[in-house]
Amino acid sequence: MGTFNPGAKYHDEEWLREQVVENCRSAADIADECGVTGSTVRRVVRKHGFEPKYKDKDRLEDMFYDQGLTVDEICEECNASRGTIENWLGRKGIEWREY
Numbered sequence: 001m002g003t004f005n006p007g008a009k010y011h012d013e014e015w016l017r018e019q020v021v022e023n024c025r026s027a028a029d030i031a032d033e034c035g036v037t038g039s040t041v042r043r044v045v046r047k048h049g050f051e052p053k054y055k056d057k058d059r060l061e062d063m064f065y066d067q068g069l070t071v072d073e074i075c076e077e078c079n080a081s082r083g084t085i086e087n088w089l090g091r092k093g094i095e096w097r098e099y
Contacts, residue, residue, distance in 0.1 A: 022053070
């Protein structure tokens, strides 16, 4: 760890976007795979402006309203805890309730 490697997977913008945005992988998980620290991955993620889909209001609304997913199904889809999803629903002003 600690050596700059521009050829490392986490420097591949397309690969990193897929891991963070689509697969909702944590920086720590990606860092473990790439042999670097979580802060290294977070720095590259911030540089590109990537966010997991549960932080994007339009994507959350699509999953919740259009796709009709429950909070638990969104948790599974986003590889996130119920508390995380509920937090982001609230932060984005999305009204929800379980049926």
